[in-house]
Amino acid sequence: MVSTEIIRQAQTRINDIITTTPLLSSDRLNRQLPFDLHIKAECLQRTGSFKFRGACNAVFSLTQPGQPVIAFSSGNHAQAVALAALLSGRKATIIMPEDAPQAKIDGTRAYSAEVVLYDRYSESRDEIGKRLASEQGAELIRPYDDERVIAGQGTAGLEIAAQAKAAGFTPDSFICCCGGGGLMAGSATALNDAFPITHLYTAEPADFDDTARSLASGQRQQNDISARSICDAIVTPTPGEITFPIISSLARAGLSVRDEEALQAMRIGWDYFKLTIEPGGAVALAAALSDAFLVHFNKTETDNNKNSRRQIVVMASGGNCDSDMFMRALSSKSRY
Amino acid sequence: MVSTEIIRQAQTRINDIITTTPLLSSDRLNRQLPFDLHIKAECLQRTGSFKFRGACNAVFSLTQPGQPVIAFSSGNHAQAVALAALLSGRKATIIMPEDAPQAKIDGTRAYSAEVVLYDRYSESRDEIGKRLASEQGAELIRPYDDERVIAGQGTAGLEIAAQAKAAGFTPDSFICCCGGGGLMAGSATALNDAFPITHLYTAEPADFDDTARSLASGQRQQNDISARSICDAIVTPTPGEITFPIISSLARAGLSVRDEEALQAMRIGWDYFKLTIEPGGAVALAAALSDAFLVHFNKTETDNNKNSRRQIVVMASGGNCDSDMFMRALSSKSRY
Numbered sequence: 001m002v003s004t005e006i007i008r009q010a011q012t013r014i015n016d017i018i019t020t021t022p023l024l025s026s027d028r029l030n031r032q033l034p035f036d037l038h039i040k041a042e043c044l045q046r047t048g049s050f051k052f053r054g055a056c057n058a059v060f061s062l063t064q065p066g067q068p069v070i071a072f073s074s075g076n077h078a079q080a081v082a083l084a085a086l087l088s089g090r091k092a093t094i095i096m097p098e099d100a101p102q103a104k105i106d107g108t109r110a111y112s113a114e115v116v117l118y119d120r121y122s123e124s125r126d127e128i129g130k131r132l133a134s135e136q137g138a139e140l141i142r143p144y145d146d147e148r149v150i151a152g153q154g155t156a157g158l159e160i161a162a163q164a165k166a167a168g169f170t171p172d173s174f175i176c177c178c179g180g181g182g183l184m185a186g187s188a189t190a191l192n193d194a195f196p197i198t199h200l201y202t203a204e205p206a207d208f209d210d211t212a213r214s215l216a217s218g219q220r221q222q223n224d225i226s227a228r229s230i231c232d233a234i235v236t237p238t239p240g241e242i243t244f245p246i247i248s249s250l251a252r253a254g255l256s257v258r259d260e261e262a263l264q265a266m267r268i269g270w271d272y273f274k275l276t277i278e279p280g281g282a283v284a285l286a287a288a289l290s291d292a293f294l295v296h297f298n299k300t301e302t303d304n305n306k307n308s309r310r311q312i313v314v315m316a317s318g319g320n321c322d323s324d325m326f327m328r329a330l331s332s333k334s335r336y
Numbered sequence: 337m338v339s340t341e342i343i344r345q346a347q348t349r350i351n352d353i354i355t356t357t358p359l360l361s362s363d364r365l366n367r368q369l370p371f372d373l374h375i376k377a378e379c380l381q382r383t384g385s386f387k388f389r390g391a392c393n394a395v396f397s398l399t400q401p402g403q404p405v406i407a408f409s410s411g412n413h414a415q416a417v418a419l420a421a422l423l424s425g426r427k428a429t430i431i432m433p434e435d436a437p438q439a440k441i442d443g444t445r446a447y448s449a450e451v452v453l454y455d456r457y458s459e460s461r462d463e464i465g466k467r468l469a470s471e472q473g474a475e476l477i478r479p480y481d482d483e484r485v486i487a488g489q490g491t492a493g494l495e496i497a498a499q500a501k502a503a504g505f506t507p508d509s510f511i512c513c514c515g516g517g518g519l520m521a522g523s524a525t526a527l528n529d530a531f532p533i534t535h536l537y538t539a540e541p542a543d544f545d546d547t548a549r550s551l552a553s554g555q556r557q558q559n560d561i562s563a564r565s566i567c568d569a570i571v572t573p574t575p576g577e578i579t580f581p582i583i584s585s586l587a588r589a590g591l592s593v594r595d596e597e598a599l600q601a602m603r604i605g606w607d608y609f610k611l612t613i614e615p616g617g618a619v620a621l622a623a624a625l626s627d628a629f630l631v632h633f634n635k636t637e638t639d640n641n642k643n644s645r646r647q648i649v650v651m652a653s654g655g656n657c658d659s660d661m662f663m664r665a666l667s668s669k670s671r672y
Binding site for chain 2: 019020021022027028031041043044046048083103107110111267270271273275276277319323326327330331
């Protein structure tokens with residue numbers, strides 16, 4: 001079970017290795033919103049995403065010196081495990097889908113990892129991972145169904161809690177990008193402990209809203225195997241076995257956004273926050289700015305900040321994006 | 337005289353208002369460089385540039401309640417004074433060149449300031465500012481030749497010193513974008529106090545290298561009035577009267593870069609650091625990556641970090657950029 005105490009132990013283990021990312025807000029955007037919006041800028045994390053937290057906690061927990069590591073990933077976990085392995089003097093083999101963004105494949109190789117490509121729609125990355133791990137005597141670092149990884153991701157939630165307290169506010173809502181659910185499971189655990197009153201939401205692409213449907217039904221749901229999205233970082237088939245029970249016990253609901261809304265959020269992240277946010281990393285921001293959330297917000301939120309505006313925290317989980325995709329985002333139009 | 341003690345007083349005054357911006361590095365870029373590069377991400381500052389520091393220190397130093405303020409600026413100081421005035425309950429009138437980026441004019445108006453446009457090549461912003469200040473009984477907040485402003489900008493240097501110490505390194509070199517010189521004068525004062533051994537450099541656009549030539553000659557030099565650059569934030573005609581003597585006493589030399597190098601640096605800032613950096617804000621990064629600096633570096637630097645790589649800190653001073661210009665940067669090619 002991943003407790004806040006275990007997340008604190010992870011923080012002690014990795015705090016000198018990771019970047020403490022800022023919690024940013026934009027006066028210019030807030031003046032157009034009915035609440036104050038805060039972005040946890042995990043795109044500024046080493047390797048360009050939050051994944052470095054969990055990868056570091058897992059890799060630096062290993063007790064066998066020099067044992068190699070293996071990971072499968074659409075790209076961000078790949079780069080994270082590659083750098084964590086490099087920093088701890090281990091060989092890393094990373095299994096990546098052949099349609100992952102070139103920037104992520106190049107990034108992973110740049111950290112000295114060996115990359116093995118597979119077809120995400122016809123091959124099982126789990127099976128490839130297990131086989132290679134067995135052949136090499138390597139430790140398989142799963143992207144989310146691993147308590148060491150969840151605890152590492154949860155350090156982002158600990159930081160948000162400390163940053164909100166330092167700034168003198170209690171978050172009314174927290175919205176987190178959700179693929180397999182490691183970041184949400186860890187961060188929700190830490191945030192719920194610091195602020196039990198905060199409403200916690202996941203955010204997903206509309207055609208990969210497995211977590212939203214699973215939260216609604218109470219059972220883990222699958223996505224349609226034919227679904228496609230530009231949000232490559234979070235197009236997982238189903239919620240994690242370990243992560244979903246945690247999320248289910250803490251989150252109020254799952255929000256979802258269309259790819260076009262993610263692109264608009266990327267532009268807003270660039271314009272108002274000066275950040276490079278990748279499509280999958282922008283869905284929480286997109287969800288906060290969506291009509292659906294505004295309606296839900298107006299109906300159900302309570303005010304935890306006396307005599308002041310409501311405070312919404314969103315996770316910007318990563319920034320590893322090809323320039324063509326980013327230019328598409330810059331060309332998009334939004335109401336802000 | 338702006339001393340480190342006065343900068344510390346400014347920090348006490350503004351620390352709860354400004355953003356403590358992160359000092360970021362990229363493992364992937366560092367692996368391609370002969371040194372470790374650290375970026376002080378002032379583009380993440382409120383209003384999108386370091387200018388908010390100095391504006392806040394000046395505006396929150398005012399003793400007459402409700403006294404209006406006036407500023408002239410190519411855009412970043414404009415937005416900074418506008419927000420500082422708004423937060424302190426004062427009216428702001430901002431005098432901006434009519435060819436300033438639309439994003440900066442819109443941003444200034446978004447903070448409730450009144451904008452007065454002028455022709456930067458035929459009219460004197462000083463004279464317009466003095467006239468309006470006299471008419472309104474307003475305080476003119478100059479963009480750099482004001483000790484309150486210089487002290488405020490210097491808080492960026494205090495933060496860099498604290499962040500470098502926390503990370504356990506001594507900067508071998510610090511390179512700072514330089515227009516009028518407020519950021520360099522303040523930051524150099526604070527950094528020289530913390531790390532007397534660090535070599536301090538300014539960075540400017542090639543056709544606006546007045547500070548570089550002034551440092552070489554010991555006298556304030558002018559830029560050619562026909563010069564043009566995309567680095568709109570730092571195209572000042574000559575070094576400041578107050579800032580230059582400070583810079584002259586602390587800086588080793590001035591570096592300069594072509595507009596094309598600034599664009600490449602913007603792309604590197606986007607790709608490796610996940611930041612939106614505007615052209616003028618990218619010249620220090622461009623200078624660090626230039627052949628000229630690498631040659632100079634190899635000839636003159638000493639190693640302050642035993643048994644480790646040299647550590648170079650550059651200022652990314654702002655991120656307020658039109659999307660057309662940013663797409664130009666994303667389309668540029670660099671060796672990294």
